[in-house]
Amino acid sequence: MIEMKNVTKSFDRLTAIENVNLHIHKGSIYGLIGSNGAGKTTIIKLLAGIYLQEKGEVMIDGQPVFENVRLKQKLFYIPDQPYFFSQYTTKQMARFYRNCYPTWDEERFQNLINAFEVDINKKIQTFSKGWQRQIAFILAFSVKPEILILDEPMDGLDPVVRRKVKNLMIHDVAEREMTILISSHNLREIEDICDHIGVIHKGTLIMQKELDELKSNVHKVQIAYKDGVPEQLLNKLNPLHSEKRGSVHLLIIRGEEEIIAKHIRQTNPVIFDLLPLTLEEIFIYEMGDIGYAIKNVIV
Numbered sequence: 672m673i674e675m676k677n678v679t680k681s682f683d684r685l686t687a688i689e690n691v692n693l694h695i696h697k698g699s700i701y702g703l704i705g706s707n708g709a710g711k712t713t714i715i716k717l718l719a720g721i722y723l724q725e726k727g728e729v730m731i732d733g734q735p736v737f738e739n740v741r742l743k744q745k746l747f748y749i750p751d752q753p754y755f756f757s758q759y760t761t762k763q764m765a766r767f768y769r770n771c772y773p774t775w776d777e778e779r780f781q782n783l784i785n786a787f788e789v790d791i792n793k794k795i796q797t798f799s800k801g802w803q804r805q806i807a808f809i810l811a812f813s814v815k816p817e818i819l820i821l822d823e824p825m826d827g828l829d830p831v832v833r834r835k836v837k838n839l840m841i842h843d844v845a846e847r848e849m850t851i852l853i854s855s856h857n858l859r860e861i862e863d864i865c866d867h868i869g870v871i872h873k874g875t876l877i878m879q880k881e882l883d884e885l886k887s888n889v890h891k892v893q894i895a896y897k898d899g900v901p902e903q904l905l906n907k908l909n910p911l912h913s914e915k916r917g918s919v920h921l922l923i924i925r926g927e928e929e930i931i932a933k934h935i936r937q938t939n940p941v942i943f944d945l946l947p948l949t950l951e952e953i954f955i956y957e958m959g960d961i962g963y964a965i966k967n968v969i970v
């Protein structure tokens with residue numbers, strides 16, 4: 672279990688994150704979404720044990736993370752710009768990680784370099800940015816860490832490689848309950864693999880939720896009546912959002928689907944459809960004004 676309790680971190684006079692509380696369960700894929708400068712990398716570096724907070728606690732399995740060598744052997748961190756030793760080849764980097772991590776799996780490394788078709792004798796710095804990121808992933812998946820921390824991992828990867836990398840993540844989570852923290856400035860980029868989402872805005876974690884819970888709790892309905900929508904129904908449903916398109920009303924409603932449907936059917940509508948909501952819409956409506964303010968992060 673990864674945990675941050677009331678964590679604040681500043682750089683000189685700038686408060687990068689303030690009073691952040693974050694919980695990530697074992698075997699979960701947690702997406703941390705936020706715009707540029709929101710505080711994602713600061714959170715990630717605190718969790719990777721690179722930064723020390725001024726206030727609060729940063730713990731993994733109940734132990735403080737900062738400079739904790741034993742805990743660091745359980746986690747693998749890929750920064751937004753993967754780091755390799757100068758002049759090293761993939762083969763040499765693999766030797767380095769093999770010595771650092773007792774969990775290193777040589778057979779898996781061989782399988783991955785074949786699958787990704789990497790020349791392991793070529794200096795990593797001569798590869799393109801996208802290829803360097805692929806090599807970072809190959810090394811990460813060969814380490815088989817308990818926790819994988821990824822800062823903007825999809826930047827610069829083509830769609831085929833993205834799919835491959837996402838499949839590997841899902842495989843490791845399903846097979847051995849690896850935990851993943853993945854940051855992005857774009858919800859769409861990671862929504863297909865995350866089971867929890869946290870939204871960071873100007874240094875504050877403004878929301879964190881399970882995706883299934885989010886999806887089952889907000890609904891979009893389209894209704895029409897001969898003489899307009901009954902006022903009583905609107906009072907009962909208390910929509911988060913409503914708009915009129917000709918004679919049809921579109922409502923976004925929080926609550927259980929069956930109960931909403933029951934209330935509507937009792938009023939004999941001429942048209943009644945339950946429509947699917949995108950995750951993007953759910954976020955915007957759930958977060959009210961803040962949702963609109965950070966729309967660019969979500970879409």
Ligand SMILES: Nc1ncnc2c1ncn2[C@@H]1O[C@H](COP(=O)(O)OP(=O)(O)OP(=O)(O)O)[C@@H](O)[C@H]1O
Pocket residue numbers: 682683685686687705706707708709710711712713714856
């Ligand atoms: N080493 C540092 N020294 C001074 N200020 C810093 C440092 N690192 C981050 N900051 C500041 O802290 C705030 C949060 O930065 P952070 O890198 O965590 O954001 P981010 O969400 O990762 O942004 P991006 O998506 O652009 O990478 C920003 O205002 C940034 O300028």
